[in-house]
Amino acid sequence: MLKTIVLSAYHPTVAEIDLEAFKENVKTLKQHITSELLLAVVKTNAYGHGIVPISQEAVRVGADRLGVTTVEEGAMLRESGITVPIHILSSIMPRQAEDIVRYHLTASISTFDLAYALSKAAEKRKKIISVHLKIDTGLHRFGVFPREAVNFCKTCYQLPGLEWEGVFTHFSSSDEGDWKKTDQQFEVFRSTVNALKSCGYNFPILHVGGSTIAIEGKPEMRLDMLRPGIALFGYTPAPRQKDKITLKPVMKLKSEIVQVHELPPNTPVGYGGNFITKSKTKIAIVPIGHGDGYKKALVNKGEMLVKGCRAKIIGSISQDQTIIDVTEISDVTEGDEVILLGKQGHEEITARDIAGWMDSIVDEVVSSFTERIRRIYI
Numbered sequence: 001m002l003k004t005i006v007l008s009a010y011h012p013t014v015a016e017i018d019l020e021a022f023k024e025n026v027k028t029l030k031q032h033i034t035s036e037l038l039l040a041v042v043k044t045n046a047y048g049h050g051i052v053p054i055s056q057e058a059v060r061v062g063a064d065r066l067g068v069t070t071v072e073e074g075a076m077l078r079e080s081g082i083t084v085p086i087h088i089l090s091s092i093m094p095r096q097a098e099d100i101v102r103y104h105l106t107a108s109i110s111t112f113d114l115a116y117a118l119s120k121a122a123e124k125r126k127k128i129i130s131v132h133l134k135i136d137t138g139l140h141r142f143g144v145f146p147r148e149a150v151n152f153c154k155t156c157y158q159l160p161g162l163e164w165e166g167v168f169t170h171f172s173s174s175d176e177g178d179w180k181k182t183d184q185q186f187e188v189f190r191s192t193v194n195a196l197k198s199c200g201y202n203f204p205i206l207h208v209g210g211s212t213i214a215i216e217g218k219p220e221m222r223l224d225m226l227r228p229g230i231a232l233f234g235y236t237p238a239p240r241q242k243d244k245i246t247l248k249p250v251m252k253l254k255s256e257i258v259q260v261h262e263l264p265p266n267t268p269v270g271y272g273g274n275f276i277t278k279s280k281t282k283i284a285i286v287p288i289g290h291g292d293g294y295k296k297a298l299v300n301k302g303e304m305l306v307k308g309c310r311a312k313i314i315g316s317i318s319q320d321q322t323i324i325d326v327t328e329i330s331d332v333t334e335g336d337e338v339i340l341l342g343k344q345g346h347e348e349i350t351a352r353d354i355a356g357w358m359d360s361i362v363d364e365v366v367s368s369f370t371e372r373i374r375r376i377y378i
């Protein structure tokens with residue numbers, strides 16, 4: 001985390017984080033998921049929204065737990081005074097076991113080495129730590145193979161210092177709406193859990209899904225806990241889910257025009273000179289670039305809003321600057337507000353639009369904006 005320095009004026013490019021919208025999204029999701037525990041996934045700096053303020057707000061409005069992917073994120077949340085259980089959803093290195101114990105984090109386990117290291121670290125500090133067994137039902141990222149789960153528990157379940165609080169899996173294709181594959185994975189999960197149970201390996205908390213399962217998953221998939229991430233920030237994972245739940249985008253990205261130029265026809269614009277003006281063109285420079293997570297792929301595709309109108313990105317996106325064509329917009333001057341994400345007048349640019357322009361998903365769009373862009377909480 002960059003330390004906030006106090007200046008008399010700041011860089012014009014900022015991300016406004018609407019905590020009211022975030023709170024409403026959490027409440028909406030809580031209503032949607034009824035009785036299950038809500039684990040708010042705040043990994044990757046809360047999908048770019050700022051992990052500490054977002055997590056504090058999430059807990060305040062009723063998130064039962066938090067989910068991150070690195071020990072650093074978990075430790076940062078503990079240091080900020082958060083006391084609810086914090087899950088490390090990803091695999092970590094055995095050498096990180098000491099910090100899991102020290103910060104009282106809940107680890108996901110899919111290897112013997114990690115289970116053993118955590119057990120040793122817990123014993124050393126005379127602590128009991130919560131762990132969740134991860135089953136790989138088809139994502140093939142990490143997790144214990146279903147056919148090896150019983151044997152895995154034979155070696156790991158009795159290790160001292162560990163409390164096996166839960167067992168979980170993660171679907172590979174639910175966001176894409178592949179319910180055949182998702183049903184199969186769920187069936188594998190269920191039968192694995194049953195096999196474990198019949199051997200005496202019990203796990204009080206079963207959980208399988210993120211936003212998609214919270215929004216449109218079958219009731220039986222809801223189990224004891226749900227793990228929504230992107231939905232908290234105002235977007236459904238897939239466009240088809242848009243009408244199933246009302247969510248509000250939390251992030252607005254804005255800047256100001258730093259320069260305006262009129263260029264004659266046949267003038268190359270930007271690095272490489274690949275874009276050549278056809279006619280007299282008015283260009284405006286916006287101080288954001290790929291160093292801020294504003295991706296080069298947006299050139300010739302993306303748009304920004306100026307004076308309530310859409311302006312196309314042209315030329316090239318450099319590390320700090322982006323060029324837009326404002327020829328058709330009257331009276332554009334330096335200092336005019338530019339909206340890169342959010343509403344201006346009657347127009348709106350959503351993270352879904354940006355994702356479409358760069359052939360990506362909303363998660364990547366919002367998570368990519370770097371810490372150099374100041375977050376302002378409103």
Ligand SMILES: *Cc1c(COP(=O)(O)O)cnc(C)c1O
Nearest residue numbers: 041089170210211227228229230
């Ligand atoms: C990221 C993640 C989630 C949240 O997924 P969304 O689609 O953003 O809701 C849930 N569970 C695990 C294990 C994850 O890694």
